[in-house]
Amino acid sequence: MIDFLLSFSQATGIYAFMNSPWGWPVVESVHFFGLCLLIGTVGLFDLRMLGFASEISLSELHRLVPIGVGGYLLNVVTGTMFLSTAPDQYLYNPAVQSKLFFMLIAGINMMFFYATTAVNIKSETYTSQAIVRAKFMAGISLVCWCAVIVCGRLITYYRPPYHWCLWC
Amino acid sequence: MRESGVAFFSSLTLHSLAMAFVVGINFTVALRLIGFVPRLEISALSRFYVIHWYAAAAIFISGAALLLAYPAKALTNPLFYVKLCAVVIGLLISKRIQNTFSNKPEVLIDSVSIKLAYLSIALWLITLTAGRFLAYTYNTLLASRFY
Known part of the structure; x- marks a missing residue:
């Protein structure tokens, strides 16, 4: 795997x-810029679903999400650049894992959101069940993206991981 | 700060988290002012400035803690002053935009606000870039080097 990534x-x-x-x-810098775009759009949408700034229309705020997706794609590209350049520093690093x-939890959470709740948000038909579901998913999303930032900081702080990683 | 791994890491993490919220909110407001999502009311969007100012306070507190840990590293690097100036001017622009649009749905977006939005984006990009480059461009890590 390391050889494949390095040769790529x-x-x-x-x-x-x-x-x-x-x-x-x-x-x-570009990686953190992408993360800021994500927090500034998806993060604000999550906060709105949790009940903050309730006068803002959820369906209108949802239109910001494509900007967040753009930020996420920037992160994927730049993250791949880090990973492929120094795979030994990342692949076995528990902070990366x-x-x-x-990110996986946030992705699954987002899929559930679009499968179950997004239709209520877009059509602005809020049943009590949909509101509870939306708040729960927004909480998970916000916690996950904040955890992604924390783990991102940990990567460089504990690099190289060999002396402290229990399973590397 | 320097010797406690937990304190240093906590400050670093808080700094990153708070920066993500401040820059993210400023980008979103600026993009709205430039013309993205025109149906989204800017006066309503400015409600998020409450979170923005808490995060800005966290930036300065965590930044001061990081500065205390390695003062010579930051104070001898010109990029530190570039970042500091960009943050302060960026926050002044945030205050100006908040004062103009907060709770005033009748206020139209004028050309000055659009120019400020572009300037805000540029300043926050400078902040992010200078912040990252700080870790790579220092000449002095500890003042004790001079003794």
């Missing part, structure tokens, strides 16, 4: 760029 990174020029003097911090776990 070297073949595509990502490795050379990331190891240039400003490559890594530039990509880190935890981050991916929270």
Whole structure:
């Protein structure tokens, strides 16, 4: 896996760029920018579903979500650049694994939201059941994205992980 | 701060979380002012400034804690002052936008507000970039190097 990721990174020029003097911090800046877009749109939508700023129409606020998706895609691209450039630093790092776990939970939560509750939000037909469900999902989403930021910080703080990771 | 892993990491994490909320809210408001999601009322959106100001306070508290841990590292790096100026001007613009639109649905978006929105986006991008580059561009980690 490490060899595959490294050869991908070297073949595509990502490795050379990331190891240039400003490559890594530039990509880190873009990565955090994507996260800010996500928090500024999906995070605000979650807060609204939890009951904050209740005068704002949920269906209107939902229109911001594509911007958050754009931010998420930026994170996927830049995250892949980190991973493929230094796979040994990431693949076995429990902070990365935890981050991916929270992203997975957020993704599953989002799928449930669009399968069960989004139709109520878009048509503005709020049953008491839908409101409870929306609040529950918004809480999970907000906690997951905050946990993603915390785990993201942990990655560099404990790098390299070999001396403290119990299962690496 | 420097010797306690928990204190340093907590400050670093709080700084990142608060920065994500401040920058995220400012980006969203700026994008709305520029013309995205035109049906979303800017006066209603400005309700999120409550969270924004709490997060801004957290940025300064956690930033001060990080500065206390490694003062020479930050104070000898010009990028630290660039970041500080960008944050302060960015927050002043946030206050101006909040005062203009908060609880005033009748106020129309004028060209000055649109220019401020573009400036706000630029300033928060500078803040993020300067913040990340701070970790890579310092010349001095500890003042004791000079003794």
